[in-house]
Amino acid sequence: MAEEEKKKTLTYVEKLKQQALSQTNYGGEIPDKAARMEIRDCPNCSAGRAYRDGLTNCAYCGFRFMDSKLTDGIHIKKDNNS
Amino acid sequence: MEELLRQTQERWFVFLEKLEVRMGEMCNAAIPELKAIFKEDQDPYKRAHGRMLAGLLGQLRRMQDQANEVKEDKILGLIYSSGVFTSNDFREACFNRHYAFEKRCHDYTSLLREAAGQQDLEAFYQEQLASFALIKDQFTCKQCGGKIAISKMFFIATYVTCLYCQTQNTFMPSSGAQMVLHNARSLAEQRTAHLLKIYEERQPKDPALYQQYLRAMFDQWNQITPDMEEENEKFYLRLLKDNSINHL
Numbered sequence: 001m002a003e004e005e006k007k008k009t010l011t012y013v014e015k016l017k018q019q020a021l022s023q024t025n026y027g028g029e030i031p032d033k034a035a036r037m038e039i040r041d042c043p044n045c046s047a048g049r050a051y052r053d054g055l056t057n058c059a060y061c062g063f064r065f066m067d068s069k070l071t072d073g074i075h076i077k078k079d080n081n082s
Numbered sequence: 083m084e085e086l087l088r089q090t091q092e093r094w095f096v097f098l099e100k101l102e103v104r105m106g107e108m109c110n111a112a113i114p115e116l117k118a119i120f121k122e123d124q125d126p127y128k129r130a131h132g133r134m135l136a137g138l139l140g141q142l143r144r145m146q147d148q149a150n151e152v153k154e155d156k157i158l159g160l161i162y163s164s165g166v167f168t169s170n171d172f173r174e175a176c177f178n179r180h181y182a183f184e185k186r187c188h189d190y191t192s193l194l195r196e197a198a199g200q201q202d203l204e205a206f207y208q209e210q211l212a213s214f215a216l217i218k219d220q221f222t223c224k225q226c227g228g229k230i231a232i233s234k235m236f237f238i239a240t241y242v243t244c245l246y247c248q249t250q251n252t253f254m255p256s257s258g259a260q261m262v263l264h265n266a267r268s269l270a271e272q273r274t275a276h277l278l279k280i281y282e283e284r285q286p287k288d289p290a291l292y293q294q295y296l297r298a299m300f301d302q303w304n305q306i307t308p309d310m311e312e313e314n315e316k317f318y319l320r321l322l323k324d325n326s327i328n329h330l
Contacts (some may be wrong), residue, residue, distance in 0.1 A: 012108065013108065013111045013112045013115055013138075014115070016112075016134055016137045016138065017115050017119060017134055019133070019137070020119065020130045020131070020133040020134035020137065021119065021122075021130050023130075023133060025125060025129050029125070030125065030126055030127075030257065031257070032256075032257045032258070033254075033256060033257045034217075034256050035214075035217055035221075035253070035254060035255050035256040035259065036253075036254050037221050037222070037223075037224055037230070037242075037251045037252070037253055037254075038224065038251065038252040038254060039223075039224035039225055039249065039250075039251050039252065040252070041225075048223075048224075048225035048226075048244075048247060048248075048249030048250075049249060049250045050247070050248040050249050050250060051241075051243060051248065051250055055241065055250060059248075074238065074309050074310070075236075075238070075240040075241065075309075076241075
Protein backbone atom coordinates (compact mmCIF):
# COMPACT_ATOMS: atom_id res chain seq x y z
CA MET A 1 0.00 0.00 0.00
CA ALA A 2 2.74 2.41 1.00
CA GLU A 3 4.72 1.59 -2.17
CA GLU A 4 1.66 2.16 -4.32
CA GLU A 5 0.96 5.46 -2.59
CA LYS A 6 4.55 6.56 -3.14
CA LYS A 7 4.35 5.66 -6.81
CA LYS A 8 1.16 7.67 -7.17
CA THR A 9 2.77 10.76 -5.57
CA LEU A 10 5.84 10.49 -7.74
CA THR A 11 3.68 10.20 -10.81
CA TYR A 12 1.77 13.29 -9.77
CA VAL A 13 4.95 15.34 -9.26
CA GLU A 14 6.39 14.09 -12.52
CA LYS A 15 3.18 14.91 -14.35
CA LEU A 16 3.26 18.40 -12.86
CA LYS A 17 6.86 18.85 -13.99
CA GLN A 18 6.02 17.74 -17.52
CA GLN A 19 3.12 20.18 -17.63
CA ALA A 20 5.23 23.03 -16.30
CA LEU A 21 7.89 22.35 -18.93
CA SER A 22 5.56 21.84 -21.89
CA GLN A 23 3.35 24.87 -21.31
CA THR A 24 4.37 27.73 -23.62
CA ASN A 25 5.33 30.97 -21.95
CA TYR A 26 2.87 33.83 -22.21
CA GLY A 27 4.22 36.24 -24.83
CA GLY A 28 6.51 33.57 -26.31
CA GLU A 29 10.15 32.81 -25.71
CA ILE A 30 12.49 35.70 -24.97
CA PRO A 31 15.24 35.82 -27.61
CA ASP A 32 18.71 36.77 -26.42
CA LYS A 33 19.51 39.83 -28.54
CA ALA A 34 22.83 41.67 -28.72
CA ALA A 35 23.04 45.45 -28.24
CA ARG A 36 22.40 47.30 -31.49
CA MET A 37 21.96 50.73 -33.05
CA GLU A 38 18.77 51.62 -34.93
CA ILE A 39 17.72 54.67 -36.85
CA ARG A 40 14.53 56.15 -38.23
CA ASP A 41 14.79 58.12 -41.47
CA CYS A 42 12.23 60.76 -42.29
CA PRO A 43 9.73 59.16 -44.72
CA ASN A 44 9.14 62.58 -46.28
CA CYS A 45 12.66 63.86 -47.05
CA SER A 46 14.83 60.79 -46.15
CA ALA A 47 17.03 62.81 -43.81
CA GLY A 48 18.25 61.14 -40.63
CA ARG A 49 16.32 62.06 -37.52
CA ALA A 50 18.15 65.01 -35.96
CA TYR A 51 17.44 67.09 -32.87
CA ARG A 52 16.37 70.63 -33.63
CA ASP A 53 13.90 71.97 -31.16
CA GLY A 54 12.72 68.50 -30.32
CA LEU A 55 12.46 64.95 -31.55
CA THR A 56 8.85 64.63 -32.61
CA ASN A 57 9.26 66.56 -35.90
CA CYS A 58 11.85 66.18 -38.69
CA ALA A 59 14.57 68.80 -38.23
CA TYR A 60 14.77 69.44 -41.98
CA CYS A 61 11.24 69.31 -43.41
CA GLY A 62 9.05 69.43 -40.30
CA PHE A 63 7.39 66.02 -40.93
CA ARG A 64 5.63 64.78 -37.77
CA PHE A 65 7.28 61.53 -36.61
CA MET A 66 4.72 60.99 -33.90
CA ASP A 67 1.42 62.48 -32.84
CA SER A 68 1.63 61.61 -29.17
CA LYS A 69 3.03 64.12 -26.71
CA LEU A 70 6.20 63.07 -24.87
CA THR A 71 6.20 63.19 -21.09
CA ASP A 72 9.11 62.99 -18.65
CA GLY A 73 10.71 59.56 -18.60
CA ILE A 74 14.13 58.22 -17.71
CA HIS A 75 15.94 59.41 -20.86
CA ILE A 76 13.19 61.16 -22.83
CA LYS A 77 11.99 64.43 -21.34
CA LYS A 78 9.08 66.80 -21.93
CA ASP A 79 11.34 69.29 -23.74
CA ASN A 80 11.98 66.71 -26.47
CA ASN A 81 8.64 67.71 -28.01
CA SER A 82 9.19 69.79 -31.15
CA MET B 83 -21.31 11.55 24.74
CA GLU B 84 -17.81 10.83 26.01
CA GLU B 85 -17.54 7.98 23.52
CA LEU B 86 -18.64 10.18 20.61
CA LEU B 87 -16.05 12.83 21.54
CA ARG B 88 -13.33 10.22 21.81
CA GLN B 89 -14.18 8.72 18.43
CA THR B 90 -14.40 12.12 16.71
CA GLN B 91 -11.06 13.18 18.15
CA GLU B 92 -9.45 9.93 17.06
CA ARG B 93 -10.84 10.22 13.52
CA TRP B 94 -9.69 13.87 13.34
CA PHE B 95 -6.16 12.91 14.39
CA VAL B 96 -6.01 10.04 11.88
CA PHE B 97 -7.35 12.27 9.11
CA LEU B 98 -4.74 15.01 9.75
CA GLU B 99 -1.97 12.46 10.00
CA LYS B 100 -2.93 10.98 6.62
CA LEU B 101 -2.91 14.47 5.10
CA GLU B 102 0.53 15.11 6.63
CA VAL B 103 1.89 11.86 5.23
CA ARG B 104 0.61 12.76 1.76
CA MET B 105 2.03 16.25 2.10
CA GLY B 106 5.42 14.93 3.19
CA GLU B 107 5.60 12.44 0.34
CA MET B 108 4.63 15.04 -2.23
CA CYS B 109 7.09 17.66 -0.96
CA ASN B 110 9.99 15.23 -0.56
CA ALA B 111 9.46 14.01 -4.11
CA ALA B 112 9.03 17.56 -5.42
CA ILE B 113 12.09 19.24 -3.91
CA PRO B 114 14.73 17.55 -6.14
CA GLU B 115 12.45 18.07 -9.15
CA LEU B 116 12.09 21.78 -8.33
CA LYS B 117 15.88 22.10 -8.13
CA ALA B 118 16.27 20.29 -11.46
CA ILE B 119 13.65 22.38 -13.27
CA PHE B 120 15.16 25.63 -11.93
CA LYS B 121 18.54 24.56 -13.29
CA GLU B 122 17.17 23.39 -16.65
CA ASP B 123 14.88 26.36 -17.25
CA GLN B 124 16.48 28.63 -19.85
CA ASP B 125 13.83 31.32 -19.50
CA PRO B 126 15.27 34.45 -17.81
CA TYR B 127 12.26 34.68 -15.53
CA LYS B 128 12.35 30.92 -14.68
CA ARG B 129 8.67 30.65 -15.54
CA ALA B 130 8.57 26.83 -15.87
CA HIS B 131 9.87 26.63 -12.28
CA GLY B 132 7.29 29.21 -11.24
CA ARG B 133 4.47 27.15 -12.77
CA MET B 134 5.58 23.97 -11.04
CA LEU B 135 5.93 25.75 -7.70
CA ALA B 136 2.48 27.30 -8.11
CA GLY B 137 1.01 23.84 -8.76
CA LEU B 138 2.61 22.39 -5.65
CA LEU B 139 1.59 25.30 -3.44
CA GLY B 140 -1.94 24.89 -4.80
CA GLN B 141 -1.92 21.27 -3.66
CA LEU B 142 -0.79 22.33 -0.17
CA ARG B 143 -3.55 24.92 0.01
CA ARG B 144 -6.07 22.29 -1.12
CA MET B 145 -5.01 20.09 1.81
CA GLN B 146 -5.38 23.02 4.21
CA ASP B 147 -8.85 23.68 2.79
CA GLN B 148 -9.80 20.02 3.26
CA ALA B 149 -8.68 20.16 6.89
CA ASN B 150 -10.61 23.39 7.44
CA GLU B 151 -13.77 21.94 5.91
CA VAL B 152 -13.61 18.86 8.11
CA LYS B 153 -12.84 20.98 11.18
CA GLU B 154 -15.80 23.21 10.45
CA ASP B 155 -18.14 20.31 9.82
CA LYS B 156 -17.10 17.62 12.33
CA ILE B 157 -15.30 19.38 15.18
CA LEU B 158 -16.98 22.78 15.37
CA GLY B 159 -20.28 21.18 14.37
CA LEU B 160 -20.09 18.80 17.30
CA ILE B 161 -19.04 21.55 19.72
CA TYR B 162 -21.91 23.82 18.68
CA SER B 163 -24.50 21.08 18.64
CA SER B 164 -23.64 19.66 22.04
CA GLY B 165 -22.95 23.05 23.64
CA VAL B 166 -21.77 22.88 27.22
CA PHE B 167 -21.41 19.10 27.14
CA THR B 168 -18.13 19.15 25.17
CA SER B 169 -15.12 19.08 27.43
CA ASN B 170 -12.34 21.61 27.21
CA ASP B 171 -9.89 18.76 26.75
CA PHE B 172 -11.60 17.75 23.52
CA ARG B 173 -11.53 21.29 22.13
CA GLU B 174 -7.97 21.91 23.15
CA ALA B 175 -6.68 18.60 21.78
CA CYS B 176 -8.45 19.03 18.43
CA PHE B 177 -7.43 22.67 18.01
CA ASN B 178 -3.82 22.02 19.02
CA ARG B 179 -3.60 19.15 16.55
CA HIS B 180 -4.93 21.45 13.81
CA TYR B 181 -2.44 24.14 14.79
CA ALA B 182 0.39 21.59 14.48
CA PHE B 183 -0.95 20.61 11.05
CA GLU B 184 -1.08 24.24 9.92
CA LYS B 185 2.47 24.78 11.13
CA ARG B 186 3.63 21.79 9.13
CA CYS B 187 1.89 23.20 6.02
CA HIS B 188 3.67 26.49 6.59
CA ASP B 189 7.04 24.75 6.99
CA TYR B 190 6.55 22.77 3.79
CA THR B 191 5.49 25.91 1.93
CA SER B 192 8.76 27.62 2.96
CA LEU B 193 10.73 24.50 2.04
CA LEU B 194 9.21 24.41 -1.45
CA ARG B 195 9.73 28.13 -2.00
CA GLU B 196 13.35 27.96 -0.96
CA ALA B 197 14.13 24.58 -2.58
CA ALA B 198 15.65 25.95 -5.77
CA GLY B 199 17.87 28.51 -4.07
CA GLN B 200 18.72 31.83 -5.66
CA GLN B 201 20.17 32.77 -9.00
CA ASP B 202 23.72 34.06 -8.85
CA LEU B 203 22.79 37.59 -9.87
CA GLU B 204 26.19 39.07 -8.93
CA ALA B 205 27.98 36.84 -11.47
CA PHE B 206 25.37 37.70 -14.10
CA TYR B 207 25.78 41.44 -13.41
CA GLN B 208 29.58 41.29 -13.62
CA GLU B 209 29.26 39.36 -16.88
CA GLN B 210 27.02 42.09 -18.32
CA LEU B 211 29.40 44.85 -17.17
CA ALA B 212 32.31 43.07 -18.84
CA SER B 213 30.43 42.51 -22.10
CA PHE B 214 29.34 46.17 -22.18
CA ALA B 215 32.95 47.31 -21.68
CA LEU B 216 33.87 45.25 -24.75
CA ILE B 217 31.20 46.66 -27.08
CA LYS B 218 30.78 50.27 -25.93
CA ASP B 219 33.19 51.76 -28.53
CA GLN B 220 32.15 49.55 -31.41
CA PHE B 221 29.03 51.37 -32.57
CA THR B 222 28.75 53.61 -35.62
CA CYS B 223 26.09 56.04 -36.78
CA LYS B 224 23.58 54.31 -39.07
CA GLN B 225 23.30 57.51 -41.16
CA CYS B 226 26.92 58.64 -41.74
CA GLY B 227 29.04 55.81 -40.31
CA GLY B 228 30.74 58.09 -37.75
CA LYS B 229 31.96 56.51 -34.55
CA ILE B 230 29.62 56.69 -31.58
CA ALA B 231 30.90 56.00 -28.08
CA ILE B 232 28.24 54.94 -25.56
CA SER B 233 28.97 57.06 -22.50
CA LYS B 234 27.52 54.73 -19.86
CA MET B 235 25.63 51.50 -19.53
CA PHE B 236 22.00 51.90 -20.57
CA PHE B 237 19.33 49.40 -19.56
CA ILE B 238 16.49 50.61 -21.78
CA ALA B 239 16.43 52.07 -25.32
CA THR B 240 17.85 55.58 -25.56
CA TYR B 241 18.69 58.21 -28.17
CA VAL B 242 22.36 58.78 -28.86
CA THR B 243 23.33 61.78 -30.97
CA CYS B 244 25.94 61.35 -33.71
CA LEU B 245 28.61 64.04 -33.20
CA TYR B 246 29.18 64.35 -36.96
CA CYS B 247 25.71 64.48 -38.55
CA GLN B 248 23.56 65.11 -35.44
CA THR B 249 21.33 62.14 -36.28
CA GLN B 250 19.52 60.59 -33.37
CA ASN B 251 20.43 56.90 -33.29
CA THR B 252 18.41 54.63 -31.06
CA PHE B 253 20.64 52.46 -28.89
CA MET B 254 18.97 49.21 -27.91
CA PRO B 255 20.78 47.50 -25.03
CA SER B 256 21.30 43.74 -25.19
CA SER B 257 18.72 41.43 -23.62
CA GLY B 258 21.20 40.76 -20.80
CA ALA B 259 21.63 44.48 -20.02
CA GLN B 260 17.84 44.89 -19.97
CA MET B 261 17.65 42.05 -17.44
CA VAL B 262 20.05 43.97 -15.15
CA LEU B 263 17.36 46.62 -14.67
CA HIS B 264 14.83 43.89 -13.95
CA ASN B 265 17.14 42.13 -11.46
CA ALA B 266 18.61 45.26 -9.83
CA ARG B 267 16.50 45.14 -6.68
CA SER B 268 16.99 41.38 -6.21
CA LEU B 269 20.74 41.82 -6.64
CA ALA B 270 20.80 44.66 -4.09
CA GLU B 271 18.81 42.44 -1.71
CA GLN B 272 21.27 39.58 -2.21
CA ARG B 273 24.16 41.92 -1.43
CA THR B 274 22.55 43.17 1.78
CA ALA B 275 20.88 39.91 2.90
CA HIS B 276 23.18 39.74 5.96
CA LEU B 277 21.75 43.04 7.27
CA LEU B 278 18.18 41.82 6.82
CA LYS B 279 19.06 38.63 8.68
CA ILE B 280 20.42 40.65 11.61
CA TYR B 281 17.19 42.66 11.71
CA GLU B 282 14.96 39.57 11.49
CA GLU B 283 16.83 37.65 14.18
CA ARG B 284 16.75 40.46 16.76
CA GLN B 285 13.83 40.24 19.20
CA PRO B 286 12.06 42.57 19.77
CA LYS B 287 12.30 44.03 16.26
CA ASP B 288 14.49 47.12 16.08
CA PRO B 289 13.29 49.73 13.53
CA ALA B 290 16.78 51.30 13.46
CA LEU B 291 18.22 48.03 12.17
CA TYR B 292 15.53 47.88 9.48
CA GLN B 293 16.39 51.40 8.39
CA GLN B 294 20.05 50.48 8.28
CA TYR B 295 19.27 47.50 6.05
CA LEU B 296 16.90 49.44 3.81
CA ARG B 297 19.37 52.31 3.34
CA ALA B 298 22.17 49.90 2.43
CA MET B 299 19.88 48.01 0.05
CA PHE B 300 18.73 51.18 -1.73
CA ASP B 301 22.32 52.48 -1.93
CA GLN B 302 23.28 49.26 -3.70
CA TRP B 303 20.22 49.49 -5.93
CA ASN B 304 21.02 53.08 -6.88
CA GLN B 305 24.59 52.13 -7.59
CA ILE B 306 23.44 49.45 -10.06
CA THR B 307 20.81 51.61 -11.80
CA PRO B 308 21.66 55.28 -11.07
CA ASP B 309 18.98 56.55 -13.49
CA MET B 310 16.25 55.37 -11.13
CA GLU B 311 17.64 57.09 -8.02
CA GLU B 312 14.94 59.74 -7.74
CA GLU B 313 12.09 57.19 -8.04
CA ASN B 314 13.85 54.75 -5.72
CA GLU B 315 14.16 57.40 -2.99
CA LYS B 316 10.39 57.85 -2.94
CA PHE B 317 9.99 54.08 -2.67
CA TYR B 318 12.55 54.00 0.18
CA LEU B 319 10.62 56.59 2.17
CA ARG B 320 7.36 54.71 1.62
CA LEU B 321 8.80 51.37 2.78
CA LEU B 322 10.26 53.09 5.82
CA LYS B 323 6.89 54.67 6.63
CA ASP B 324 5.06 51.34 6.18
CA ASN B 325 7.50 49.70 8.58
CA SER B 326 7.14 52.44 11.20
CA ILE B 327 3.34 51.97 11.11
CA ASN B 328 3.80 48.31 12.01
CA HIS B 329 5.88 49.29 15.02
CA LEU B 330 3.31 51.61 16.55
